[in-house]
Amino acid sequence: MTEHITLLKPDDWHVHLRDGEALKAVVPYTAAQFGRAIVMPNLRPPITTTEQALAYKSRILAAVPAGMQFEPLMTLYLTDNTPPDEIARAKAAGIVALKLYPAGATTNSDAGVTDIRKTYKTLEAMQRHGLLLLIHGEVTDSDIDLFDREAVFIERTMAPLLKDFPALKIVFEHITTKEAAQFVATAHGNIAATVTAHHLLYNRNAIFTGGAGSGLRPHYYCLPVLKREIHRQALMDAVASGSPRFFLGTDSAPHASQMKEASVCGAGCFTAMSAMELYAEAFDGAGALQHLEAFASKNGPAFYGLPAHTQTVQLKREAFALPEAVPFGAADLKPLRGGETLAWRLHS
Numbered sequence: 561m562t563e564h565i566t567l568l569k570p571d572d573w574h575v576h577l578r579d580g581e582a583l584k585a586v587v588p589y590t591a592a593q594f595g596r597a598i599v600m601p602n603l604r605p606p607i608t609t610t611e612q613a614l615a616y617k618s619r620i621l622a623a624v625p626a627g628m629q630f631e632p633l634m635t636l637y638l639t640d641n642t643p644p645d646e647i648a649r650a651k652a653a654g655i656v657a658l659k660l661y662p663a664g665a666t667t668n669s670d671a672g673v674t675d676i677r678k679t680y681k682t683l684e685a686m687q688r689h690g691l692l693l694l695i696h697g698e699v700t701d702s703d704i705d706l707f708d709r710e711a712v713f714i715e716r717t718m719a720p721l722l723k724d725f726p727a728l729k730i731v732f733e734h735i736t737t738k739e740a741a742q743f744v745a746t747a748h749g750n751i752a753a754t755v756t757a758h759h760l761l762y763n764r765n766a767i768f769t770g771g772a773g774s775g776l777r778p779h780y781y782c783l784p785v786l787k788r789e790i791h792r793q794a795l796m797d798a799v800a801s802g803s804p805r806f807f808l809g810t811d812s813a814p815h816a817s818q819m820k821e822a823s824v825c826g827a828g829c830f831t832a833m834s835a836m837e838l839y840a841e842a843f844d845g846a847g848a849l850q851h852l853e854a855f856a857s858k859n860g861p862a863f864y865g866l867p868a869h870t871q872t873v874q875l876k877r878e879a880f881a882l883p884e885a886v887p888f889g890a891a892d893l894k895p896l897r898g899g900e901t902l903a904w905r906l907h908s
């Protein structure tokens with residue numbers, strides 16, 4: 561049995577850091593685990609301009625504890641009206657990507673894209689300047705079953721997009737289905753995917769099996785929602801295949817516990833406190849620990865055109881008691897698996 565592994569310092573290619581007091585509460589957890597992170601722009605109001613992104617970046621850096629090295633990689637929120645000339649400004653300011661949310665797909669996405677065709681001039685500018693397009697890949701039509709929205713998005717939007725923009729680098733974010741895993745593994749074009757720890761560890765039963773076996777567990781509710789076991793298995797097979805097209809993106813998405821334990825529960829799992837521990841558990845469970853370093857530390861930088869880190873970290877098989885809740889401004893925040901003891905621990 562492997563007792564410890566050493567890997568190059570990992571990065572998180574998809575995280576929600578929020579703003580204000582919430583930002584100050586969560587940034588230290590991500591900075592403790594990762595060297596860099598792609599920061600999602602879905603604040604309220606969303607980060608749609610270079611100027612807003614740079615101001616947000618300085619608030620993030622101000623929340624990094626002294627002595628920690630952490631680089632936030634900034635993104636803009638793509639709307640129907642993002643002007644193509646914003647892309648050159650973004651590139652010059654070091655912004656690396658734009659995030660496409662179909663309007664209404666998830667938390668704070670009402671400003672999202674209503675029709676992909678409306679963004680084509682901006683996508684052309686991104687292709688020209690080498691900015692990446694990060695996609696929340698779900699249709700939002702109310703007549704499409706919630707569990708089928710990712711698969712339908714592939715046919716309707718993702719496949720045509722790859723044909724129309726062969727040189728645009730596209731990341732299919734937080735994939736959850738065997739259809740998405742197969743599409744990314746085999747598609748022609750510049751496509752890769754992030755995979756969360758919770759979609760590698762859990763199927764949809766996890767949402768419905770709390771307490772005595774029949775309680776609803778809101779902390780396991782996220783979007784795209786957890787799927788059937790066959791899909792979890794396909795995601796695990798994809799990341800364990802060693803394909804460079806799959807890399808780490810936690811989609812850690814903090815909500816105050818009263819927002820999760822409410823009659824209308826916010827979508828998102830907070831995993832930043834124990835991200836590498838959860839990924840280690842998933843890869844270990846599949847006998848695939850030898851592929852964790854490429855997934856966590858090499859494939860992401862390679863796709864983004866950035867160097868990998870040179871420092872290393874260690875994961876040890878060592879009991880790690882995760883607190884049930886931590887402060888979140890005036891509220892509290894419950895990590896996924898809070899109150900439980902995890903089997904792995906990150907030493908950085």
Ligand SMILES: [Zn+2]
Nearest residue numbers: 574576600811
């Ligand atoms: Zn997200």
